[in-house]
Amino acid sequence: MSVVDRQEWDVVVVGAGGAGLRAAIEARERGARTAVICKSLFGKAHTVMAEGGIAAAMGNVNAGDNWQVHFRDTMRGGKFLNQWRMAELHAQEAPARVWELETWGALFDRTKDGRISQRNFGGHEYPRLAHVGDRTGLELIRTLQQKVVALQQEDFKETGDYESRLKVFQECTVTRVLKDGERVSGVFGYERESGRFFVLEAPAVVIATGGIGKSFKVTSNSWEYTGDGHALALLAGAPLLNMEFVQFHPTGMVWPPSVKGILVTESVRGDGGVLRNSEGKRFMFDYIPDVFKDKYAESEEEADRWYDDPDHNRRPPELLPRDEVARAINAEVKAGRGSPHGGVFLDVSTRMPAEVIKRRLPSMYHQFKELADVDITAEPMEVGPTCHYVMGGIAVDSDSAAARGVPGLFAAGEVAGGMHGSNRLGGNSLSDLLVFGRRAGWHAAEYAGERASARPRVDDTQIDAAAAEALRPFSAEGQEPADGPPENPYTLHQELQQTMNDLVGIIRREHEMRHALEKLAELRARARRAGVEGHRQFNPGWHLALDLRNMLLVSECVARAALERTESRGGHTREDYPAMDRTWRNVNLLCRLSDPSGGLAAGDPVRGQISLTRETTEPIRPDLLALFEKEELVKYLAEEELYE
Numbered sequence: 001m002s003v004v005d006r007q008e009w010d011v012v013v014v015g016a017g018g019a020g021l022r023a024a025i026e027a028r029e030r031g032a033r034t035a036v037i038c039k040s041l042f043g044k045a046h047t048v049m050a051e052g053g054i055a056a057a058m059g060n061v062n063a064g065d066n067w068q069v070h071f072r073d074t075m076r077g078g079k080f081l082n083q084w085r086m087a088e089l090h091a092q093e094a095p096a097r098v099w100e101l102e103t104w105g106a107l108f109d110r111t112k113d114g115r116i117s118q119r120n121f122g123g124h125e126y127p128r129l130a131h132v133g134d135r136t137g138l139e140l141i142r143t144l145q146q147k148v149v150a151l152q153q154e155d156f157k158e159t160g161d162y163e164s165r166l167k168v169f170q171e172c173t174v175t176r177v178l179k180d181g182e183r184v185s186g187v188f189g190y191e192r193e194s195g196r197f198f199v200l201e202a203p204a205v206v207i208a209t210g211g212i213g214k215s216f217k218v219t220s221n222s223w224e225y226t227g228d229g230h231a232l233a234l235l236a237g238a239p240l241l242n243m244e245f246v247q248f249h250p251t252g253m254v255w256p257p258s259v260k261g262i263l264v265t266e267s268v269r270g271d272g273g274v275l276r277n278s279e280g281k282r283f284m285f286d287y288i289p290d291v292f293k294d295k296y297a298e299s300e301e302e303a304d305r306w307y308d309d310p311d312h313n314r315r316p317p318e319l320l321p322r323d324e325v326a327r328a329i330n331a332e333v334k335a336g337r338g339s340p341h342g343g344v345f346l347d348v349s350t351r352m353p354a355e356v357i358k359r360r361l362p363s364m365y366h367q368f369k370e371l372a373d374v375d376i377t378a379e380p381m382e383v384g385p386t387c388h389y390v391m392g393g394i395a396v397d398s399d400s401a402a403a404r405g406v407p408g409l410f411a412a413g414e415v416a417g418g419m420h421g422s423n424r425l426g427g428n429s430l431s432d433l434l435v436f437g438r439r440a441g442w443h444a445a446e447y448a449g450e451r452a453s454a455r456p457r458v459d460d461t462q463i464d465a466a467a468a469e470a471l472r473p474f475s476a477e478g479q480e481p482a483d484g485p486p487e488n489p490y491t492l493h494q495e496l497q498q499t500m501n502d503l504v505g506i507i508r509r510e511h512e513m514r515h516a517l518e519k520l521a522e523l524r525a526r527a528r529r530a531g532v533e534g535h536r537q538f539n540p541g542w543h544l545a546l547d548l549r550n551m552l553l554v555s556e557c558v559a560r561a562a563l564e565r566t567e568s569r570g571g572h573t574r575e576d577y578p579a580m581d582r583t584w585r586n587v588n589l590l591c592r593l594s595d596p597s598g599g600l601a602a603g604d605p606v607r608g609q610i611s612l613t614r615e616t617t618e619p620i621r622p623d624l625l626a627l628f629e630k631e632e633l634v635k636y637l638a639e640e641e642l643y644e
């Protein structure tokens, strides 16, 4: 048996971004002894990079806003594929979560009369994003960390130990969820610095590991986004929902190559920035789809008037949902009207005085000055689509955040599916983290409390298997010659990213996705031979070799689901099926591991590791449907749904 450090907790939260920390705070406040594990340093989660703001219908800037309007916008943005109950809870609870942050010490930007200021963003009818300049995520994480410390200080007073009820394990990677029969019994992981293995035993595990962007070559995501939580859930037997929906943010940097993909926040457009092609044309007016025609301005004059008088003018088409803007930019570049480095121009310099730009968009000013030597107060930025967010994720119960089919497993944040349907609106992630992070922590604590006297048993053979799996990259040198030579994990990663970018990217074609699946099968076989030299003390090559399993699993889910869905909707665009098809409106695609035992085998090299099933979504509750005009519903819902 492997000798590993073992500890007992009530709730283990994997991930210390906004969702993980909010879950941990809630679980601890509800009496559960809670451990939080994160891959990077505490505080360096993806959430910290969030720029534009948190969407919540507080109505501070326009009193017309309320949860019903936010719900409507979210459903429209997701093209009605959202798990509607999640969208309802999210819209209803987001304001309370933002006010709660304020009571915990968050310092938001203010309106003139002292309320939390809210800004415009794509797809939101009213100014709705509570923000701190363009560094909102930093303030969110700082506040949640401060709350964690405050709780630890309370615990110290009572128990003499700061970490008795809430402990953070930083720079640790979880590689397996352990199970006792069907239910969760804990997690297996390793410390990145020492390479030492550990097990945290717990009846409830919350997955809050964020997204999958590192499977794509051009991405706004950082090194941590390797789809670990998605893969952990799959391997534990939970299904992933609608993985074909990947958001390509319309505005990433395109130049210089070393920074390609880094995000240019949507606030630039929310605050007045416009998109132009190489002919100087504001091209977005040519790309307003029929479903949005009556909501967006038809002329530049009307669009510009909207910034001062939103009640009597329609919004600029630069603020269409992200999928629409990304496709439009892609089309302009393809038509030969792109910028010198393969993007388009995003201009604030002619729209706002320099000091306003520096005050409202300080990070963007510095980002372009330092990384591209571009002064955005004097010249336009060059921007193009970048892989940004995954709408697909672990299938969860809307109210409790419980993962389907695996008792004791919960999921919140970007790793959970359903909330955003086929396309997420900007700002709706930070609010999602808070609303469903809290719900996951609450229900995980409740679940663990109910099992306090009958805790699940951790199976030593699972620990041994997980340790052997983690050590395999060190023994690749000793493989049978027939297996082929050891493979370099960095080369495999690059090939994977190129494959996903080129063949399952922003515009998809059947033959390319089939080719991608063949390439993924080849990479999977080669990844079994991913070899590393040296030892377990901080060895990034080894870490990447382990992350490859997750990226390959998740990429296969994306490619299989994208091939199956023969329509274009939100973050899934098929060149061969360019229209949204109402008969797909109520269809969810679920990915499961083909080997339901969750075994450590790499799966059938030809058929792959993932099996796909279709499921009909639950009908939208009538009182929620009544929030929309019938003329609008006709554009989305199938005949039989309308009839019902």
Ligand code: FAD
Pocket (backbone or CB within 6 Å): 014, 015, 016, 017, 018, 019, 020, 037, 038, 039, 040, 044, 045, 046, 047, 048, 049, 050, 051, 052, 053, 054, 055, 136, 137, 172, 173, 174, 175, 208, 209, 210, 211, 220, 221, 222, 224, 228, 229, 263, 388, 389, 412, 413, 414, 415, 426, 427, 428, 429, 430, 431, 433
């Ligand atoms: P994260 O914040 O990414 O946290 C994931 C955590 O999981 C990390 O602590 C990581 O270390 C840990 N982890 C991962 N794998 C493992 C493992 N195997 N073992 C242990 N720990 C693990 N959204 C908005 O709503 N508004 C915005 O303005 C906005 N701006 C953005 C700007 C940028 C540049 C980017 C990239 C995203 C932005 N988003 C925005 C999206 C939003 O930031 C993310 O969707 C959100 O922060 C995800 O939060 P999370 O808690 O789910 O995950």
